[in-house]
Amino acid sequence: MSAVARPHVVVVGGGFAGLWATRALARDKVRVTLVDRRNHHLFQPLLYQVATAGLSAPDIAAPLRHILRRQRNVEVRLGEVTGIDTDARRLALADGDDVAYDYLVVASGATHAYFGHDDWAPHAPGLKSLDDALAIRRRVLLAFERAEAATDPAERAAWLDFAVVGGGPTGVELAGTLAEIARHTLKDEFRHIDPAGARVRLIEAGPRVLASFPESLSARAQRQLEKLGVEVATGRAVEAIDAGGYVLGGERVAARTVLWAAGVAASPLGALLDAPRDRAGRVQVESDLSVPGDPDVFVAGDLASVQQDDGTPVPGVAPAAKQMGAHVARAIRARIAGSATPAFRYTDMGNLATIGRMAAVVDVHGLRLSGLLAWWFWLCVHVMFLIGFRNRLIVLINWAWAYWSYQRHARIILGGKAGAGNRE
Amino acid sequence: MSAVARPHVVVVGGGFAGLWATRALARDKVRVTLVDRRNHHLFQPLLYQVATAGLSAPDIAAPLRHILRRQRNVEVRLGEVTGIDTDARRLALADGDDVAYDYLVVASGATHAYFGHDDWAPHAPGLKSLDDALAIRRRVLLAFERAEAATDPAERAAWLDFAVVGGGPTGVELAGTLAEIARHTLKDEFRHIDPAGARVRLIEAGPRVLASFPESLSARAQRQLEKLGVEVATGRAVEAIDAGGYVLGGERVAARTVLWAAGVAASPLGALLDAPRDRAGRVQVESDLSVPGDPDVFVAGDLASVQQDDGTPVPGVAPAAKQMGAHVARAIRARIAGSATPAFRYTDMGNLATIGRMAAVVDVHGLRLSGLLAWWFWLCVHVMFLIGFRNRLIVLINWAWAYWSYQRHARIILGGKAGAGNRE
Known part of the structure; x- marks a missing residue:
């Protein structure tokens, strides 16, 4: 069991898709390198709470290294990918290094788009x-x-x-x-x-x-x-x-x-792959989530354009990204074993959206809720999925406090001098 | 009881000295304007915990407006003071406005200094x-x-x-x-x-x-x-x-x-006052903390250079700033009443410093502690003085968690792209 002979899987992006792919490979005889330009996994569904001063930034983020510290076949590399050479099977990083791969998973997500009005x-x-x-x-x-x-x-x-x-x-x-x-x-x-x-x-x-x-x-x-x-x-x-x-x-x-x-546009890394893309820049992958013509390169999460059986697109939500991440791990396992890769099938977990204090809508397998009950449902689901016990507890306390007091504890203006002259 | 006739006290700086001066004037027939270039009061003694990823920024800060919301004789003004005209009794702000005062309290604190090596x-x-x-x-x-x-x-x-x-x-x-x-x-x-x-x-x-x-x-x-x-x-x-x-x-x-x-240097606002200053730029105030020759202008906190009875300087610590703030309120009250202003007397509350996990030193009225006991003492004092019930609870939970797990939850790199090319 020599470490040198193990295939090297490089995962780009530590969001839901990339992190779930990495974790799913924990017991495989592979070396995994997770590359992200940020040092943390972000629980995107609660990001609006940081923007509106209800939560602190560290409440909804955890260092990727910490999450993966016990998974010995993984190393985390802080770095920004600037080039992908699929012929040479290498990634170029902004700091000048390059990283060779046997299998590549691009899961760099999406950014916002202004429909041509930059x-x-x-x-x-x-x-x-x-x-x-x-x-x-x-x-x-x-x-x-x-x-x-x-x-x-x-x-x-x-x-x-x-x-x-x-x-x-x-x-x-x-x-x-x-x-x-x-x-x-x-x-x-x-x-x-x-x-x-x-x-x-x-x-x-x-x-x-x-x-x-x-x-x-x-x-x-x-x-x-x-x-x-x-x-x-x-x-x-x-x-x-x-x-x-x-x-x-x-x-x-x-x-x-x-x-x-x-507007949402796919991460610019999609354009570095030699693959067809849809109007939002998402990579149109094969049914096993590999790039057409390059079976060792996979795309997962918001960067992937995938159709469900009924022809509707798989939505850009966290459960879909996690499912794609886990699927890519299975596909790589199949490739290493020399067997056929399975096709990805999206399992719809339902749809939740919160609106504000005690207001939300829920659509789960025909169950349609709105108002207070939907809000409690939303709250439980989101706290349950938050990574790390500590974060869950802190978020719950913050919310309980916010609920009773109407207060938002993070109303602290950071960056620059808030009272400086410009009235922008 | 016309509001117009009330003297206008302008306090510059929402740190310990300025905030304590403002609060001490709650029942006086004055109008108070608290000017700060930041929107929050900061619990400075725990700032190192934010720098070392043990606490989130909002854990040790509270919006000044929120702290003072029920004190109806105060308004909070976010703004940076760029000029002080003691003849016209006006402050100039960076956004172009100016603010007239009857009594002025300058409590803009200190900054770090590089001893001429900027x-x-x-x-x-x-x-x-x-x-x-x-x-x-x-x-x-x-x-x-x-x-x-x-x-x-x-x-x-x-x-x-x-x-x-x-x-x-x-x-x-x-x-x-x-x-x-x-x-x-x-x-x-x-x-x-x-x-x-x-x-x-x-x-x-x-x-x-x-x-x-x-x-x-x-x-x-x-x-x-x-x-x-x-x-x-x-x-x-x-x-x-x-x-x-x-x-x-x-x-x-x-x-x-x-x-x-x-190194510590006094806030540059001290130089805007026509008053003698010590080598660190602190204003050498009269015994009642007023500026020599201008009995309606006071300096409190780290910006003030004050001697104790034994000739040693009052230290730049939080209890001294709070005491000076409260004293300035008493002095303004005396000025309004037409009576003599009292002299400031510093009450030494002792000296605490934390060193790390279970390590601290304490010197309080002859009681000298070090190690675990000193650390517990330090912890209790600091949590007790943290402003706002919620913050105390959250800080305690964070610390309990950090203590048992050795973890520091705020290890999130913010600002810029952490993995970008420069290796600075």
Whole structure:
């Protein structure tokens, strides 16, 4: 059992797909190298809580090294992949090193996309990483500070006007939580403004919010959002975004805080593979998740474009990424054994989305819930899946505290001097 | 009781001195404006725990607005003071506004100083704010990552060589905790390096560490540090620091991580007052803490240079800042009433310093403790004084967890792409 003879599996990305692939190979006679440009696995489904100051960044992240410390056939490499040479079977890293592989798993996920409007990016930040979340937190908290300090009523109103673009789960979570912050969390704290008078608008180009849910749940989600104080605008796309606001339906709205939850594009690493890609840049993989023409290279998670049996795409959710990760491990095992690789089959675990305090929608195997019961269901599922016992406990305490006090403990502005001169 | 007629007290700085002054004025017929360039009060004594990944930033900070929300005679203004006009009784803020005052309290604290070697600053970051702490955390965690990825043995050794300059309480805390991280926390996580082989050196120019303690406790602190794995070098000052390391006693040491805990300089706002200052830039105030020749302007906290009755300076510790803050409130009350202002008297509450896991020194009214008992004493005092019930609970849970598991939950690298190309 010489270590040298073991095939080398390189996994790029420590998200759900990459981490689950790595863990599934724990008992195989392979060497695994997990490459990520960040040192932590991130529990993406709770990222909006960091952005809205309900949780601290370390509450929803764990160092990849720590998670994998006891899996002796794995090494973790902090590094950014800049090139993939599938002929030579090597990855190039930004620090100049390169890494040879026998089997490659590319699971570098997705980023946000502005549909060709990259100039909107600085004015409407998206939410994919912890740094994104802290930047959004800073922007939201500063908006109330600027409103308090403003002397011009129009300027004050613009600082109290919030828009979230995109009515999917992330947009709904952000809008619902922003409304709670304005109406409850900041109560009594300001002397010149009433934060409860802030406008929070959720803008969805399609006909309804949470389009991946049944229509009846979309309607209920919209009613719950409105009850929380969110103005929901559907059926119209934003036409422009700049530092001063946005244009919707030809009308210009002066809003200093616009958040982007509308578009998802695959990680640019997909373009380094010689493979067909869909419009969002996802790699169109074979049924076993390998790259067409290169059976030793696999793509898993949000970067993979996979169809279900009924022709609908496998959704970009955490359970799908975990299933793909585990599947890739099985496929590699089959390749090493010289047997045929199995086809990936997605098991739909249902669909959950939270909206705000005691409001959520759940669609699990025909069971449709909304409101308080759905919220409890959502809470249990998310805490259960959080990695690491400590994180679960801390998150539960934070939530219990937030629930009773309406408080959000992480309302700390980090980065730069918050009170510095620029009024951006 | 017209609000307009009430004197306006402006407090600059929401640290211990400024916040305690503000709170002490809660029942007075004054209007108070608290100006800070950050939105939070920071529990400075635990800042090293954020730098060493034991606590999250929000665990030791609370929004000033939230702390003061029920004190109706206060408004909080996020802003950076750029000018003080004591003739016109106005402050200028960086955002262009100005604020008129009847009484002014300047409590903007201290920053770190490099004794004329400002070129050392980028290579040896200091620890004063949460952003500093996150930058140090990032640097320390990345050093182990770079060592793991290094192929050249000399480069690897340089990444595993840590120096802390300054043997006061902050330097001792940082060095002790770094040694614990290297020896215990990172155990089993790396494949190419042994983190326990890292060198952690504490460099103090004076003859002993913790010079503000009795000699016997300094000696015990040094023994405890050495037991934790810290190499203590006293009696020599660092002669140079650059990106590759430092020079001590003419010998060049290749160390990629140097932390600065040596020098303190008063906040630059002191220079905006027309008042005598000591060598560290602290304002030499009258016995009632007012500025000589301007009885309506007070200085409190680390920015004030005050002598005790025996001629020794009041130390720059949290209890002294709180006492000064409360005193300034009394002095303003006396000025408004037209009576004589009292002289400030410092009450020495004793001296505590933590060293690491189960190691601390305590010197309280002749009671001298070291080791485990001192550590428990330190822990109770610090948790007790943490602002806000939630923070205390969370900090206790984090510590209990860290104690049993040797883990540090906040080992998350934030800011930039950790794996990007530069090997700085």
